[in-house]
Amino acid sequence: MKNLIDIKQLSKNQILDIFQTADEISKNSKKKNRQLLKGKIVANLFFENSTRTLISFELAAKKLGAHVINVNIDTSSTSKGETLRDTIKTLEAMDIDAFIVRHSENKICDEIQSWLKPKTVLINAGDGNNQHPTQALLDVYTMLKYKSDLSEQKITIIGDIKHSRVANSLIDCLNIIGNTNTNIFGPEQLLPELLQNVTVCNSIEQALDNADIIVMLRIQKERMKLQNIPNLEEYHNNFGLNRKNLSHANQGCIVMHPGPINRDVEISSEIAYNSPSVILEQVKNGVTIRMAVLAKLLSKKF
Numbered sequence: 104m105k106n107l108i109d110i111k112q113l114s115k116n117q118i119l120d121i122f123q124t125a126d127e128i129s130k131n132s133k134k135k136n137r138q139l140l141k142g143k144i145v146a147n148l149f150f151e152n153s154t155r156t157l158i159s160f161e162l163a164a165k166k167l168g169a170h171v172i173n174v175n176i177d178t179s180s181t182s183k184g185e186t187l188r189d190t191i192k193t194l195e196a197m198d199i200d201a202f203i204v205r206h207s208e209n210k211i212c213d214e215i216q217s218w219l220k221p222k223t224v225l226i227n228a229g230d231g232n233n234q235h236p237t238q239a240l241l242d243v244y245t246m247l248k249y250k251s252d253l254s255e256q257k258i259t260i261i262g263d264i265k266h267s268r269v270a271n272s273l274i275d276c277l278n279i280i281g282n283t284n285t286n287i288f289g290p291e292q293l294l295p296e297l298l299q300n301v302t303v304c305n306s307i308e309q310a311l312d313n314a315d316i317i318v319m320l321r322i323q324k325e326r327m328k329l330q331n332i333p334n335l336e337e338y339h340n341n342f343g344l345n346r347k348n349l350s351h352a353n354q355g356c357i358v359m360h361p362g363p364i365n366r367d368v369e370i371s372s373e374i375a376y377n378s379p380s381v382i383l384e385q386v387k388n389g390v391t392i393r394m395a396v397l398a399k400l401l402s403k404k405f
């Protein structure tokens with residue numbers, strides 16, 4: 104693995120290997136981890152807002168001993184008309200070892216990759232509604248902490264699937280891992296036209312019935328035309344997760360959400376950060392998984 108652009112570039116063994124690296128790194132002493140990327144320079148280039156991904160990549164790189172540059176797009180020369188290509192080439196000339204890029208344009212990382220020198224690493228931190236590979240890795244890593252074998256677990260993803268790079272990359276990752284029981288549910292206008300190897304449910308009860316893992320997604324207003332945005336109260340009544348409809352799920356089920364959450368829209372406040380929600384566990388695992396990915400791509404030791 105030279106770059107991480109799309110989860111589909113990884114085999115099941117490569118994914119499990121990243122998880123093993125994450126376990127190993129989390130057992131290491133802080134001092135040992137700080138040696139892994141000593142002297143490396145990592146640049147975060149986020150053209151879309153972020154809390155979890157940006158901060159966890161920064162923390163992950165720092166915990167491995169790298170220097171981190173967070174490029175502020177608003178104060179950069181992008182506002183003077185510099186192209187993305189020229190910005191990237193300028194930073195690369197300053198000996199940046201790795202770029203972590205979030206952008207609204209689907210597949211922009213394929214282009215960026217073609218501009219970079221072979222030794223420069225590129226990680227996709229989310230492109231349009233296409234891919235968010237490290238989110239898929241941290242989601243499946245978290246699932247495996249609670250359910251040792253995911254092959255037949257009923258995994259249900261509910262919400263705005265159509266505009267969600269999280270859903271796309273998670274479904275791809277579950278296909279690679281070998282889960283055969285992935286279900287989706289949401290308003291018709293927020294479901295994709297084509298998705299392979301998933302069951303589309305007709306009601307929230309069907310989606311939640313005997314579910315082992317429930318993944319709730321927010322409505323991605325930023326990727327929608329205004330007229331497609333549902334009424335939020337109505338949305339919560341028909342598609343939101345609450346204590347009452349959660350009772351359809353299996354005992355021992357877990358509730359996940361990539362964040363940011365919209366309380367009492369897709370998930371009720373009483374579930375948000377309370378059992379069986381593992382949302383904050385996902386956040387924590389995000390740092391470990393990103394440490395593992397950075398170590399795999401930049402350290403000779405992995």
Ligand code: CP
Nearest residue numbers: 153154155156361362
């Ligand atoms: N899950 C996720 O990508 O969150 P941020 O947008 O806060 O990074």
